[in-house]
Amino acid sequence: MKPSIEVAYACLSAIGNSLNLDDMLAEVIETFIAQTGAAGGMFLCTPPASVPLVLLGESFPVPQNLSTDIDGFTLHGAARGYILDVPVGIEHFLFLFSHADTAQTCGEMFVAFRTKLANAIDACRNEKRLRELSGAFEHQIHRNEANEKLMISQSRMAIMGEMIGMIAHQWRQPITIIGLVSSNSILNIQLGEMNEGQLLKDLELIDKQIQFLSQTIDDFRNFFRPNKLPQRISYGELCDEIYSILGKSFESQRIRLNFEGDRSIAFTTYKNELLQVFLNILNNARDAFVENNVPHPEITLELRTQSQKALFLVRDNAGGIPQEILTRIFEPYFSTKDEKHGTGLGLYMSAIIVEKHLGGTIRVSSSPDGSVFALSIPENSAQEVLLVD
Structure with missing residues (x-):
């Protein structure tokens, strides 16, 4: 047989x-x-x-x-x-x-x-460990609600949980391709039907998929590497990093993600903390699209400059935020989601990061069409934070 x-x-x-x-x-x-x-x-x-x-x-x-x-x-x-x-x-x-x-x-x-098989078994066990760690970490958070650093860590862990799903989504296709190509090659060798040219093409395809997997891991690993010092980053680089983390996930949910503004404009800031703020805002918009069943979801990130400050506007068409919620949106532990899907820390920690770590401001406005988050930071966050501290 x-x-x-x-x-x-x-x-x-x-x-x-x-x-x-x-x-x-x-x-x-x-x-x-x-x-x-x-x-x-x-x-x-x-x-x-x-x-x-x-x-x-x-x-x-x-x-x-x-x-x-x-x-x-x-x-x-x-x-x-x-x-x-x-x-x-x-x-x-x-x-x-x-x-x-x-x-x-x-x-x-x-x-x-x-x-x-070994990778799939490891993934199952790692996911179980992550859920156990996440549960233990949430318990510790509720025992130390006054500890700001611990709350920031939980906010980042929540993003990490979503990112694991994004990694799985982005890896599924290349892993399937690698599995099919390698299995077909093995079968062709067993059947004596493999030639050198076809084998070379198969190996090149596998190598291309491996490079994609490696780049995906680098993108996510870099996000979770803490910034000890502020760094110079252009708006274009910031947009590319946001898209590398969220782009494929948003595409699969038919969410259009637009970037407007001069990509060459640069500023000095704590990049990963700024990224965390944008991920919180964008993921909240994504959840609102699902909740409100928006037929053509769209988010636009725009950069403007004014008096040595970088002003970011994040606009969505998710149907807006009710006024009674709008006044409380940056409060700790306030969430319209159930406990399974929201900790109520995302936007609160975003405000803490922007105001205390980046020396800026964050505001939100809303209409029946959608919401606009306005995030303003100095072109050199390091100097501004030094003055605030």
Whole structure:
């Protein structure tokens, strides 16, 4: 038996569709059983427990001597056939087959997916750890409401949670491409149909996707690197960084993001703190678009200069903010969202950052059409903050 491209694609596509580990493993094992005819399958979690985390189909005993072949797989004889043992790190996927040749060829296919499986398992566990850390951090916030630095950290963590979703969205397509190209190449090699020219094209495509993944990580990592000193940045560079973080996510939600103003204008400021303010405002606008079901959502960021100050205007067409909310919008812990979707710290911390860290001002106005946030900072925030302190 040689697995067809359709079987390989179906098995590959089942990997990483959920960030819940049990659900993700169940989908992988269920798909593999359905596509290959295996009688049963299980995922054996980290030793020393060695307890099946997920078991589907027929039950079968765990082999006494599990495979140590980290690059391959092992077949174990069993009372009802053969057990395919594929190590992933120090854990194992086990499948029961009636025939040795079927188990052998399926093992050759399954090991080609090992890296993607390991990454998907790590992603599930990291997401769980992040939720646990986020929950613990929120508890600490409520115990220290008067601690301004702690509230700033929570605000940034909230953005980080949204950014993880953005990273996942931006990575999904290149990871799928890499998986398909590499799997097709492996199958072509197994079938003796691979030529050097096609292999070179496949490798170049994979390399291009890897460069995109690396650049995405750099963009997000740079945002969370604290600014110890102010730096000179142009409006164009600021716009590019905002788009690199939010652009793809907004495009997927059909939100149009416009930038107006002279891109060459430069100013000295704490870049990441300024970015955090814009991300808070833009993400709030995005939530308002969803809540108000706006058919053609659009946000415009405009830069104007006046008397050695940079004036940023953020306009949206999300339907405006009610007057009773407008007067409280910069208060701590005030939010119109439920606790699951909002801490009430985003705009409060934005005001703290602008006024105390950047030496500027932030105001908001609203009409039935939409809202306008006006953010003014000095062309040299370092000098202004020094005077304020």
